[in-house]
Amino acid sequence: MAANYWESTQRKHWQVSSECLSQWRNATEERLRLSKHPNANIDLGDPTHIRIFLHGLLVKLGHRLSCRQQILATAELYLARFYAKASVKETNPYAIVTACLYLACKIEEYPQHIRSITAEARALWPDCVSSDSTIIGQCEFYLIEEMGMCLIVHQPYRSLKQFSRSMSDIYQGQLIILPDEMSCAWSVLNDSYITDLPLLYPPHIIALAALFVAVLTKAPRGSVSDTAVSGSRMANLADWLAQCGADLSAISNCVQQLLSLYHSWESYRDSTCQQIISKIINTS
Amino acid sequence: MAASANKYKLIKKLGEGTYAVVYKATDAQNNTYAVKRIKLGEFKDGIDISAIRELKFLQEIRHVNVIALYDVYSDQETLNLVLEFLVSDLEHIIQDKSLIFQTADIKAWMLMSLRGLHHCHRSYIMHRDLKPSNLLIAADGNIKIADFGLARVAAYPQEYLTPTVVTRWYRAPELLLGSRHYTESVDIWAMGAIFAELMLRTPYIPGASDFDQVELTFRVLGTPTEEIWPGVSSLPLYDDLMTKITQRHPVPPPSEISLRFMAASTAALNLLNSMLEYDPSKRPTTESALLSPYFVEELPRPTKPQNLPKPPSFSS
Numbered sequence: 091m092a093a094n095y096w097e098s099t100q101r102k103h104w105q106v107s108s109e110c111l112s113q114w115r116n117a118t119e120e121r122l123r124l125s126k127h128p129n130a131n132i133d134l135g136d137p138t139h140i141r142i143f144l145h146g147l148l149v150k151l152g153h154r155l156s157c158r159q160q161i162l163a164t165a166e167l168y169l170a171r172f173y174a175k176a177s178v179k180e181t182n183p184y185a186i187v188t189a190c191l192y193l194a195c196k197i198e199e200y201p202q203h204i205r206s207i208t209a210e211a212r213a214l215w216p217d218c219v220s221s222d223s224t225i226i227g228q229c230e231f232y233l234i235e236e237m238g239m240c241l242i243v244h245q246p247y248r249s250l251k252q253f254s255r256s257m258s259d260i261y262q263g264q265l266i267i268l269p270d271e272m273s274c275a276w277s278v279l280n281d282s283y284i285t286d287l288p289l290l291y292p293p294h295i296i297a298l299a300a301l302f303v304a305v306l307t308k309a310p311r312g313s314v315s316d317t318a319v320s321g322s323r324m325a326n327l328a329d330w331l332a333q334c335g336a337d338l339s340a341i342s343n344c345v346q347q348l349l350s351l352y353h354s355w356e357s358y359r360d361s362t363c364q365q366i367i368s369k370i371i372n373t374s
Numbered sequence: 375m376a377a378s379a380n381k382y383k384l385i386k387k388l389g390e391g392t393y394a395v396v397y398k399a400t401d402a403q404n405n406t407y408a409v410k411r412i413k414l415g416e417f418k419d420g421i422d423i424s425a426i427r428e429l430k431f432l433q434e435i436r437h438v439n440v441i442a443l444y445d446v447y448s449d450q451e452t453l454n455l456v457l458e459f460l461v462s463d464l465e466h467i468i469q470d471k472s473l474i475f476q477t478a479d480i481k482a483w484m485l486m487s488l489r490g491l492h493h494c495h496r497s498y499i500m501h502r503d504l505k506p507s508n509l510l511i512a513a514d515g516n517i518k519i520a521d522f523g524l525a526r527v528a529a530y531p532q533e534y535l536t537p538t539v540v541t542r543w544y545r546a547p548e549l550l551l552g553s554r555h556y557t558e559s560v561d562i563w564a565m566g567a568i569f570a571e572l573m574l575r576t577p578y579i580p581g582a583s584d585f586d587q588v589e590l591t592f593r594v595l596g597t598p599t600e601e602i603w604p605g606v607s608s609l610p611l612y613d614d615l616m617t618k619i620t621q622r623h624p625v626p627p628p629s630e631i632s633l634r635f636m637a638a639s640t641a642a643l644n645l646l647n648s649m650l651e652y653d654p655s656k657r658p659t660t661e662s663a664l665l666s667p668y669f670v671e672e673l674p675r676p677t678k679p680q681n682l683p684k685p686p687s688f689s690s
């Protein structure tokens with residue numbers, strides 16, 4: 091990835107504390123209330139469910155455009171940044187999702203014509219996206235504006251690969267990340283964009299947390315000896331984390347948030363969210 | 375992050391590019407800036423990808439030899455980049471025949487440009503449009519690499535890149551032959567062509583068309599063969615171009631090259647020749663160029679930026 095994470099705009103401007111995030115969100119709610127926005131009092135339900143819904147929209151459009159993972163991840167982070175500063179209630183999320191992908195495609199050098207991406211979005215959601223592509227152009231502008239014009243993002247995927255390599259070097263085969271665990275960690279990273287983690291922690295911490303979650307959930311259950319083996323694997327992993335001087339409390343925080351995402355996912359219903367969003371689009 | 379619009383006062387229009395209008399501006403402390411206002415054309419086509427690239431890279435890069443982006447803001451639905459105000463560029467300096475260049479001056483311009491480029495390459499960024507008019511000059515004489523509208527992150531080996539980059543006269547041979555897997559070494563070639571131009575005071579390989587550029591490159595540096603450039607014959611346009619260009623030119627011997635650059639030292643010629651190697655993998659990196667005898671051993675030392683030749687209009 092371009093440039094160095096430690097000197098990046100992501101670290102300087104877009105890695106914030108959870109207090110800061112709640113402050114932004116409270117300020118947005120306050121703004122909607124004071125301006126008597128027609129949607130100010132709509133109940134969005136579980137905020138995680140709305141994020142799962144938006145993530146679903148983005149992945150669907152991304153696949154339709156045959157976007158690489160990297161483009162999707164960039165668009166996901168744009169979406170997270172945008173809704174850290176603005177509320178779903180004051181926007182058309184379908185248009186915002188489309189604009190995030192439109193911009194991410196340009197940033198990752200896979201440019202799409204604005205009219206064709208609008209047409210693809212309309213093919214998926216004919217009632218929710220206007221055929222007027224200037225709306226996507228406007229959303230792109232607001233998106234860039236809300237992001238403080240910081241466009242390069244750093245992703246955790248590369249860190250994940252590096253860790254897995256360096257681990258097998260250090261432990262000479264004793265602590266190899268199994269293919270199963272690796273692909274599980276990969277999809278945990280995909281899901282991490284639904285949470286606030288990418289706004290709170292540097293990519294390598296999220297990568298380590300995903301690895302931890304993967305080893306934890308892929309651990310074999312059943313016979314006593316299996317548990318002993320996986321127990322020692324967890325111990326080795328913890329040992330390795332401590333050795334590389336990683337911030338363990340940050341990692342454990344991330345692990346908690348990821349686990350609570352999966353917990354919340356169990357009660358997720360697509361249709362409920364869709365109804366809420368339709369209501370928002372129709373009044374604004 | 376983003377400043378407010380009224381922090382900067384636009385004084386006068388400096389010029390207009392493809393996707394932006396540039397103004398001279400000042401702030402309350404009376405510092406001078408160049409404010410680049412990106413045209414949005416009522417959002418019909420989205421924001422120009424060159425503008426996006428410029429914004430994207432300049433936000434992340436900080437180096438004395440790369441143009442500084444001090445601030446960004448939006449107003450009246452326009453994105454504004456607050457840039458370092460620069461008084462001239464290397465093209466103007468080269469063309470101003472009233473200026474005399476010393477060897478040490480050329481060394482200073484090359485040194486500063488390569489340092490800026492080194493910083494880009496170290497950040498995995500290829501510039502892809504280096505030419506004298508994109509090497510701007512600050513009032514204190516420092517070179518600033520500008521115009522990142524064609525820049526991109528270095529590609530993965532399997533990724534396809536477009537060969538239609540770099541202004542023709544500075545375009546590396548692999549681009550002329552349609553390569554889709556090139557590297558940062560295209561920037562090194564361009565710097566080589568600029569180096570030659572600084573010594574000659576006229577463009578080294580000024581092709582009149584894309585086809586002519588190939589022909590002229592071959593005439594000046596010899597027709598590349600598999601022997602000097604392994605893999606050349608499998609480049610996309612090779613067969614086609616070779617049937618059209620019937621005349622074969624031998625690679626000129628060093629004695630002939632040194633006749634073209636009468637004032638150049640051996641160390642300068644060695645660096646020049648290496649930067650203009652046909653085989654991209656044989657060209658130096660920015661680092662090895664900066665560590666070449668031309669910069670680290672040979673005298674004279676490069677001129678200090680503030681003592682470099684300046685056009686009379688130059689005001690600091």
Ligand SMILES: Nc1ncnc2c1ncn2[C@@H]1O[C@H](COP(=O)(O)OP(=O)(O)O)[C@@H](O)[C@H]1O
Pocket residue numbers: 388389390391392393394395396408441457458459460461521
């Ligand atoms: N940093 C700067 N300082 C002073 N003048 C500038 C600066 N950047 C651009 N300009 C002026 O504005 C004109 C247009 O700039 P730009 O949009 O970068 O043009 P182009 O598309 O030709 O590269 C330039 O030709 C130059 O005269």
